[in-house]
Each structure stands twice: as C-alpha cells, then as structure tokens.
Amino acid sequence: MTSPKGKTEASRALALGALIRKCRRERRLTLNQLAGRVPMSASNLSRIELGAQGPPPDEIIERLGVALDTDPGELLHAAGRYATGKTFEETVLARLDALSRDLRQVRGDVGEVKAALTGQKTA
DSSP: OHHHHHHHHHHHHHHOOOOHHHHHHHHTHHHHHHHHHHHHHHHHHHHHHHSSSSOOOOOHHHHHHHHHTTTTHHHHHTTTTTTTTHHHHHHHHHHHHHHHHHHHHHHHHHHHHHHHHHOOOOO
C-alpha cells in the first residue's frame, strides 16, 4: 500500500516533470540539448520529465531552471520545496511547533495573571 507521503512525492514529481517539459518545448530544446546544458544524461532528464522518479535534489532543479532560463524558484515550488530546501510539510510542521510553544507560554502567563488577581501563589 502506498503511503500518503509517497502519493504526494509522486504528484510533485509529475508536476515538476510536466513543468520542465513545457518549458523545454517552449524553448524548442530537445532532451539532448537541455541535458547537455545541465549537464546530465538525456535518459535521466526523460525520467524526471515523466515523473518516473522523485524530484531530484535542489541543486539539479536549480541548474534546470538556469538552463531553461526560467525561475528556479518556480521549479522548486512545483517539487514542493522552497529555496531553503525544506518541503512545504516541513515548513508547516516547524511553524506548528513554534505556535505550540507560544501557546504554552501564553497559558503560563495567563495562569500567573490569574493567580496574581486571586492572590494565589504560582507553582
């Protein structure tokens, strides 16, 4: 059974591949021409375009962006990444952790204010 993360990774690979193929065709480049600019093998580039493998490392995506004269950030976004190298999910989880810490702090502060108002001692 495929995990939800696997499905997400596969959909990102397909989205990135379709975007790369679209940009390549708009620039009237063959697989061999683009592969030579990156550099990488044409067969590897074909697998990326077909979404037959997960999105490549950020460095490869950035080199593809430069070779296609397009914004590498757009390609990284299609791959579910940001320039920081973190996935969308990693970014959201980090923000949720920060919010959780802030909430605990606020609860503690509210407890102290409540105790001060009622004349109780805080722990």
